Amino acid sequence: MRGYGNLIEGYRRFRAKQSGLLRRQWRQLAEAQSPRAVIIACCDSRADPATIFDADPGDIFVVRNVANLVPPFEPNGGRDGVSAAIEYGVTQLNVPEIVVIGHEKCGGISAVLTGRFRDARVGEGGFVGRWMSQIDDSAQAIAQKHGTSPKAHRLLEEAAIRQSMANLRTFPFVVEREQKRSLVVLGCHFSIREGELWVLEEAEGKFRPV
Numbered sequence: 001m002r003g004y005g006n007l008i009e010g011y012r013r014f015r016a017k018q019s020g021l022l023r024r025q026w027r028q029l030a031e032a033q034s035p036r037a038v039i040i041a042c043c044d045s046r047a048d049p050a051t052i053f054d055a056d057p058g059d060i061f062v063v064r065n066v067a068n069l070v071p072p073f074e075p076n077g078g079r080d081g082v083s084a085a086i087e088y089g090v091t092q093l094n095v096p097e098i099v100v101i102g103h104e105k106c107g108g109i110s111a112v113l114t115g116r117f118r119d120a121r122v123g124e125g126g127f128v129g130r131w132m133s134q135i136d137d138s139a140q141a142i143a144q145k146h147g148t149s150p151k152a153h154r155l156l157e158e159a160a161i162r163q164s165m166a167n168l169r170t171f172p173f174v175v176e177r178e179q180k181r182s183l184v185v186l187g188c189h190f191s192i193r194e195g196e197l198w199v200l201e202e203a204e205g206k207f208r209p210v
């Protein structure tokens with residue numbers, strides 16, 4: 001089959017591995033889903049949450065976008081796919097956790113830090129520039145102090161995770177459940193080179209390896 005790269009070969013391996021037990025699991029999943037967490041992750045092909053968390057189908061409800069950003073609560077904000085997914089996961093699937101996961105060498109973070117797409121036209125990086133302008137303030141503050149060094153990238157990757165967590169807490173249904181302790185909001189950062197996950201300890205404001 002043409003047009004799928006080698007993805008169809010992967011699909012055939014997936015089908016070949018389906019034993020009776022797996023087929024039964026899929027049939028159960030077809031009835032309903034009850035994921036353990038909503039994950040907000042980057043689109044980056046190297047930072048796949050299902051791989052990092054060794055998750056099975058049905059385990060995690062994943063929203064991916066450039067640089068794992070959550071825009072603030074905007075009831076009249078238009079076609080907001082991120083808010084729709086968060087709303088569905090939290091209020092309809094009643095997940096007990098939301099995890100924002102950023103990662104090393106994030107292209108979106110690099111773009112905003114270096115101003116690469118700041119005035120770009122749509123089709124030439126304009127959509128990325130506009131999307132990433134959400135963290136312009138943090139990017140400028142970090143660039144003033146650290147330029148565009150590897151440290152600046154890491155700091156902005158972490159700042160974006162913190163901002164997404166803060167923005168999650170502008171959603172009334174998130175705050176309500178967090179106060180009732182039926183929902184936990186977590187932030188973490190994945191190092192591609194080391195294959196290592198760092199989690200934000202909010203009390204001390206620092207990321208630490210798990």
Ligand SMILES: [Zn+2]
Pocket residue numbers: 042043044066067068103105106107108109
């Ligand atoms: Zn990324």
